Amino acid sequence: MAVYTEVSDEDLTAFVAGYGVGEVMSCKGIAEGIENTNYLVETEGGRFILTLYERRVKRDELPFFLGLMEHLAAKGVPCPTPLGTADGQVLRELCGRPAAMVSYLDGMWPRRPTPDHCAALGQALAHLHRAGADFALHRANDLSLAGWRPLLAASLDHADTVKPGLAAELEAELAYLESHWPADLPAGVIHADLFPDNVFFRGPTLTGLIDFYFACNDFFAYDVAVCLNAWCFERDGAFNATKARRLLAAYGRVRAFTAAELAGLAVLARGSALRFLLTRLYDWVHTPKGALVTPKDPLEYLGKLRFHQAVTGPGAYGLG
Incomplete structure (x- = not known):
């Protein structure tokens, strides 16, 4: 509710x-x-x-x-x-x-995204990035790398009650990202929260992007990584490389990726997974019983994080 x-x-x-x-x-x-x-x-x-x-x-x-x-x-x-x-x-x-x-925008969000949905999303996301290039206002991403350590600290003492060993695993991952985070990638206005329930379709046609209340300025490829995590994993946790390839290819036809963006995609995907794991973990341990909203399971994003940790190149995302 x-x-x-x-x-x-x-x-x-x-x-x-x-x-x-x-x-x-x-x-x-x-x-x-x-x-x-x-x-x-x-x-x-x-x-x-x-x-x-x-x-x-x-x-x-x-x-x-x-x-x-x-x-x-x-x-x-x-x-x-x-x-x-x-x-x-x-x-x-x-x-x-x-x-x-x-x-009001017509359409429904896809409960089971298909590769066609992912392609339409990739195209729309690239158009969004291009369209925002001359937007005059600026907002820093307070849920990017600099914000993750205080967010982790706020829940660290409770992490092992969610899963034994989780606290140490998150500490190690954040330390890795702090030393490997890319610099100087193409950047501008991003949506930062483009989950399937924020994208409307009528049949195969994308009709709307909504919920811009996490939008900010950050790397474009980070926004793509958020979408890979939100759209390209199946309900059993398996990564669907076909969906990823369609999403990335459609995006690239509108706004070409740089070599540095592709090289950094796995690290950005790890960062995106950690960001949503940490915010979900915070809500999981701090939302009072009986609250109107049931917090989402943070461990869904632990599985996604572990997938990206094993990625050695763009081929894992369906790219040649």
Whole structure:
């Protein structure tokens, strides 16, 4: 359940009136997602998503996220477009929370991604990277290498209760990444959280990229590595090289990889796996019992990390 803040009919009507989209016809809470409160609002003027920002999203970073969506949508990237009021306000307040309305995107996220889905994703991700090249705002990735040691420290004492020996394994992996992390790779705006539930399709056609609230500036190839981990492992933990090859090939046809990016892909994939393992571990040990959201299993990403640790070259990802 991801509706943390209930909005009264009166408050909703007053809020939506500022956008000039007509009378509210219906409003339904959206259960998917864990960070914010989301409602599907239907008005005389169409369908929209109303978001109240709750947990990890900092208010002073919201202009970056909303501005980025507006910029990308103007460049043809299929992402939500923030609505503005008559006096130009995009970020407002509702029920004591920062809030915004964005356009609604048709489609469903793929519960079982296919190689075709992965190819469409790779193409869309490359277009996103190119479209964001002239976005004026900058946001550092606070969940990249410099942020992993304090994140690990916050959960280290509990790691072995999740799996015996996990604390030492994570310490060793982080030390390796700190000494092997690439430098000076092509960089710019990345999504940083493009899991299947953040990508919509209608049939084979990709119709939307959503949830830009981890977007930041970092290596493009790191964003690709996030997608390899999120899209190219099967439910039994096996890596699907066909999906990876289709994703990487489609990306490369829009934005060519450099030799340094391909050489560093395994390390970046290890870093991506560690990042999600650590955030899941933190949630696993710190989320109180009875909370509205059930934390995700961090050990899923331990298996992915171990796969990448054994990679000796791009061939493991389906590349010649």
